[in-house]
Amino acid sequence: MIVARDLHKRFGSVVAVDGVSLDAADGQITGLLGPNGAGKTTFLRLLYGLMLPDSGSVRVDDLDVVRDPLSVQASIGVLPDALGLYPRLTAREHVRYFGQLQGLRGGALEDRVEALLERLDMRSIADRRTQGFSQGERMKVSLARALVHGPNNVILDEPTNGLDVMSTRAMRKLIRELRDEGKCVLFSSHVMQEVSALCDVIVLVARGRVVARGTPDELRQQSGCADLEDAFVALTAAKASPPAA
Amino acid sequence: MSWFTAMWIVLRKELVDGLRDRRALFSALLYPLLSPLLFGLLFGMIADKQREAAQVPIPVLGAEHAPELVAYLEASGATVTEAPGDLEQAKAAVREGELPFVLVIPPEFGEHIATATPAPLHMIVDGSRNDQRPASSHARQLLEWYGAKLARGRLIARGVDPAVAKPLAIQDVELASAEELALNILAFVPMFVLMATFVGGMQLAVDATAGERERGSLEPLLLNPVPRSAIVVGKWLAAVAFAVVCVVLTLLCCVLVLEHTSVSELGLSLDTRPAVLAGVIAAAFPMALMAAALQVLVASFARSFKEAQTYISLLIFVPMAPAMIGMMSGLGDSPQALLTPGVGQQILVEKLLGGQAVSPLEFVLPVVSSLVVAALCVGVTAAMFRREAVIFGR
Numbered sequence: 358m359i360v361a362r363d364l365h366k367r368f369g370s371v372v373a374v375d376g377v378s379l380d381a382a383d384g385q386i387t388g389l390l391g392p393n394g395a396g397k398t399t400f401l402r403l404l405y406g407l408m409l410p411d412s413g414s415v416r417v418d419d420l421d422v423v424r425d426p427l428s429v430q431a432s433i434g435v436l437p438d439a440l441g442l443y444p445r446l447t448a449r450e451h452v453r454y455f456g457q458l459q460g461l462r463g464g465a466l467e468d469r470v471e472a473l474l475e476r477l478d479m480r481s482i483a484d485r486r487t488q489g490f491s492q493g494e495r496m497k498v499s500l501a502r503a504l505v506h507g508p509n510n511v512i513l514d515e516p517t518n519g520l521d522v523m524s525t526r527a528m529r530k531l532i533r534e535l536r537d538e539g540k541c542v543l544f545s546s547h548v549m550q551e552v553s554a555l556c557d558v559i560v561l562v563a564r565g566r567v568v569a570r571g572t573p574d575e576l577r578q579q580s581g582c583a584d585l586e587d588a589f590v591a592l593t594a595a596k597a598s599p600p601a602a
Numbered sequence: 603m604s605w606f607t608a609m610w611i612v613l614r615k616e617l618v619d620g621l622r623d624r625r626a627l628f629s630a631l632l633y634p635l636l637s638p639l640l641f642g643l644l645f646g647m648i649a650d651k652q653r654e655a656a657q658v659p660i661p662v663l664g665a666e667h668a669p670e671l672v673a674y675l676e677a678s679g680a681t682v683t684e685a686p687g688d689l690e691q692a693k694a695a696v697r698e699g700e701l702p703f704v705l706v707i708p709p710e711f712g713e714h715i716a717t718a719t720p721a722p723l724h725m726i727v728d729g730s731r732n733d734q735r736p737a738s739s740h741a742r743q744l745l746e747w748y749g750a751k752l753a754r755g756r757l758i759a760r761g762v763d764p765a766v767a768k769p770l771a772i773q774d775v776e777l778a779s780a781e782e783l784a785l786n787i788l789a790f791v792p793m794f795v796l797m798a799t800f801v802g803g804m805q806l807a808v809d810a811t812a813g814e815r816e817r818g819s820l821e822p823l824l825l826n827p828v829p830r831s832a833i834v835v836g837k838w839l840a841a842v843a844f845a846v847v848c849v850v851l852t853l854l855c856c857v858l859v860l861e862h863t864s865v866s867e868l869g870l871s872l873d874t875r876p877a878v879l880a881g882v883i884a885a886a887f888p889m890a891l892m893a894a895a896l897q898v899l900v901a902s903f904a905r906s907f908k909e910a911q912t913y914i915s916l917l918i919f920v921p922m923a924p925a926m927i928g929m930m931s932g933l934g935d936s937p938q939a940l941l942t943p944g945v946g947q948q949i950l951v952e953k954l955l956g957g958q959a960v961s962p963l964e965f966v967l968p969v970v971s972s973l974v975v976a977a978l979c980v981g982v983t984a985a986m987f988r989r990e991a992v993i994f995g996r
Contacts, residue, residue, distance in 0.1 A: 407993060427829070430827040435825050438821070441814075441820070445619050499822065
C-alpha cells in the first residue's frame, strides 16, 4: 500500500509536482496517466525515495520513505525510467546481484532467480551477456531484478515503452498476475488504451497536479465524454486553462 | 544485512565486471609490460653502444711502421685490422661510413720514436658522425696511454722520476653509492611504480561511477536497501584492487628488465631483495587507496563518461610532478615533503630502491597523509551519491 499526501517538488523555478496525493491499495492496479512532462516520473521517484519532496509525505506499508528509505526500498520493486544494464554481465547475474543486495542468499536466492527467469520466459537469454539485448529483453531483465525480492509494492514507470505487441501483452499479463497475488501495483503511462485496459483506478495528472481520479467509468462520467480518450483530453485541458471567473 | 556484506557484494560484482572489461584489463595489465620494456630497450641500447665501442676494431694504415704500437693496442684488447689500400682510399672509406675511422702511421714514425721527437700519427675521422665518436675516442684513449707509457720509459732512462712530469693527480671521488648513482639514472622506476597506482584502476573507477550513471543503471542500483557509503566503498576498493595488481606487476617487470637485460652491464643496480620489494608495495598501497578515491570522486563529479575520462587522465600528473621535480632538483626528506601525498611516496620508494635505510617515521608519514586524502574523497563521494543532481545527472 502506497499513500502519498500533498507532495511538492520543484527544480529551480520549475514546479514538477504540485500538491499530489494518492492512495494505491493492495490488490489493485493504479494507473498514473498523463501527457509527457506531466511530472509522472518525478512523482514516482518521490514515492520510491530517490528524490526527497520539498513538502508532503509518502508512506509505503506504513513506513515513511524520508525517514526510513532502506526499509521502504526492501518492500517495493521498481522498474524505473532508466533500464540501464551492465553490458558485461549476463541476465542471470543481473538478477542475482540485485537479489543479493536485497539480502537473499544461497539456495533461496538461486530458487528465486530460477523462478523469475522461468516466469518471465528468459530461459534462452539467461546466460547471455546483456550487450546487444533487444528492448524487450532489456525490459525483462529490469523487471526480474526489480521483482527478485518478491516486493509487496510494485512501481512501474512506463513499463510498455518501446515494446512490441507480444512483449506488451506479456507485460499486461504479468501486471494482472501481480495484482491477483494481492500486490499493490502502480504504473505510469501516457497511453490511454494501456491504462484503460489494465487499471482498477486511474489517476490523471497534468502539469504536476491531479486533475481527476476514479475508475474508467467514473472518468467518462466526470468529463461527460463517452470515449475515454476524449475524456482524457477534456480533463487535462480543463484543468490546464485558468478557471473562468 | 550488514554494511560490510553489502560492500562486499558490490566489490565482487565490480571486480567481475572489471575483469570482463577489455579496456579496464588493458590499462591494468598492459601498462606494467609497456613502460619497463620501453626503458629497458632504451638503456639496453646505451649499454650496447658502450660495449660496441670497446670492441670496435682499429683499422690501421701502415701498421708495418710501428710494430710495437700495434702490439700494445692488441695487448689492450683492441683488434687491429689492416685498412684498405692507400691514404686516399682510407679517407674515402671513412667519408662513406664504411669504417668509423682510420689510424694512419707514417713511414717516419719509427725514426721519430728512436730520436725521441714527437712522432706523428693521423686519425682520419668524420667529425659530423656522432655514432662513430665512441669508437674513435676509445682508440685515441689507447694511443694516449701508449704515449704516456713511452714518456715514463724515457724519463726513467734519463734518471727523472716520472712523477715530476705529472704535476696534477686528478681523481674522481664519487659520493653517491653505486645504488644511488643507478637511481639517479633510473629515477623513473619509482615514477613508473607510483604511476601504476593511477593507471591500474582508472578505467574501472570511471566505468563504475560515471559509466554506471550514463548507462542508466545507477538508479536501479540505488533502489536496493543498501547504504550509499557501502556502494561507494565497494566500487572504490574494486578500483584499488586493480591498481595494486598493476603496481605489483609493474614492479616485477621493472626488476626483470633490470636484472635480465643488458641494462645490468651499465653497472646500475637497484636493491631488489624481496624485503625491499615488499616495502615498495607497502609504500605504494596507500597511494593506490588515494588514487582510486580521487578517481571515484572526480568521475562521480563529471557529467559524462567522456568528461570523467578527461579529468582522470589529468590526474596522472599527481604522481608525475613530484617524480619530475625529484629528478631535477631532489625532493629532500623534510617532514613536510613526506607528508605531501604523492611526494612522500616518491621519496620513500626512491630510498627503498636506492638501498637506503628508512626510518619508521618516513614510512608512516606518507601513509597517514594519503589515507587522509583517500578517506576525504570517499566521504565526499558517498555524500554526493545522496544528491539527486548526481544520481540523475545534470
